[in-house]
Amino acid sequence: YQDGQNGYIWQSASGQANGYNYTLVVKKTDETSTPLKGASFQITRDRSGQIIDTVTTNDQGEATVTGLLMDDYTISETKAPAGYDFIDPVHVHADQFDNTAKTAVLTVQDKTLTTQLDVDKTWDDHDNQDGIRPDHVSVQLYANDQPSGSPVTLNAANNWHHAFVNLPVMKNGKRITYTVKEVNVPEGYTPSMSMSQARCDCGYTITNTHTPEVTRIQGVKTWDDHDNQDGIRPDNISVNLFADGVKIKTTHARKDTGWVYSFNNLPVYKNGKKITYTISETPVEGYTSTTTGFNLTNKHTPASTSVRVVKKWDDKDNQDKIRPNSIQVQLMANNEPSGSSVTLSKDTDWEYTFTNLPVYKAGKKIVYTVTETSTVTGYT
Structure with missing residues (x-):
């Protein structure tokens, strides 16, 4: 029959009334069957959707709900013990309730979180x-x-x-x-x-x-040009850097930095192999370049000339027999004596050639002249 206050009541064939006198025991364990305290469950009656109770397991890992009808229920874990994961909702059906003991026992196992x-x-x-x-x-x-x-x-x-x-x-x-x-x-x-x-x-x-290893390449430019005698030395030169034969950088060596150049922060390795660095110089007109390590030498041979001097006599072939046996002449460079005087005589055919004379001094062309330094009596 139906109890208007308490809902449905069933009566068994033996005549025994089965009302709100069933018990549900929820046992909570871990994966090793050790009881777990502190798990909370919400008990919901499936037929009505009513939350019947919320219980928490004790030290023995058990939680008991009494006063239930023999019906279908959903057990939902609302709080898992610390370190454990929640279980999915579990269903208890009416036929799981033992009619003699009026109890259904449900063991649920939590997995370690x-x-x-x-x-x-x-x-x-x-x-x-x-x-x-x-x-x-x-x-x-x-x-x-x-x-x-x-x-x-x-x-x-x-x-x-x-x-x-x-x-x-x-x-x-x-x-x-x-x-x-x-x-x-x-x-x-x-x-x-x-x-x-x-x-x-x-x-x-x-x-x-790891900060890759780096190196520095430095060199000096040296000039072999008689202190820029011809005045053609530039104020700077270009130095090219090659890594394993491939040009990667260009820098300059300058007069105002003492003709020192450098390449800084160069990687020592590429793909684990040591890089071979070499240099070359952009050609300088009038100079030949040689490289020793990372030092450069530019060589220029200064231009040279010669001056020939010939002594001529206008004395009717020494008719008066007063012609001297020799005279002295002095080479002049820009009106300044250059070297020692030389002797002209009949033995030299009264001539001399000054050789290997620089054409320039400090970049300016030298003017050469010859002056007779001895006094010849009776001649003008």
Whole structure:
């Protein structure tokens, strides 16, 4: 019959009334069947959608709901014990209630709440310019600052990535703090760690940084041109730098910097192989260039000339017999004596040639003349 106040009441064939006198026992355990305290459940009657009760498991992992009709119910976990995951809603059907004990016993098992920690290795080494990057590294997981499990290997084959999965969230009721650390940092690298959420809620990126080795090339320009005697030396020259035979830079050596040039911050390696650096000079007109190491020498042979002097006599073939046996002449350069005087005589056919005379001095053309320095009596 129907009880207008309390709802439906069933009566068994034996004549026994089955009303609000059924009990539901919820037993909560972990994956090892250990009872779990502190799990809360909401009991809902499926037929009416009515929330009948909310109960919490005790020290024995049990929660009891009394005064139920023999009907279908949904048990929903509303609070999981610390460190455990929620279960999906569970259904209890009317036929699960024992009519003798008037009790239905439901055992539900919570899974340990787990998390995932991802670790990625990145390299800041100019794409392994120096060729010292290892082909793998090892990373150790730590739980509360204690090693957890064995180190894992990161390499190109796994994209320098590893996911630590199924890690328990709690231990003894306290949340576990997970960290990672690189084992044996490669020589020449400095590690740094940053949090990452690119793959999951918790992860780390370990960056190994290596500053590639650099070098400096410096040289000096030397001039072999009799102190710029001809005045054709430029104020600067261009020096070209080659890396493994390929021109990469140009700089200048200048008069005002003492003819010193340099190329700075040059990588020592490329793709792990040492770079061979060489230089060349843009040709300077009038000079030939030689290279010794990274030093340059430009050579110019100054222009030279000669001056021929001939002594002529207008004395009717020495008719009066007063012609001297010799005379002295002096070469003059820009009206200044140049060298020693020379002797002209019958033996020299009264002539002489001054040779290897510079054409220029300090870039200006020299004017050469010859002056007779001896006094010849009776002649003008």
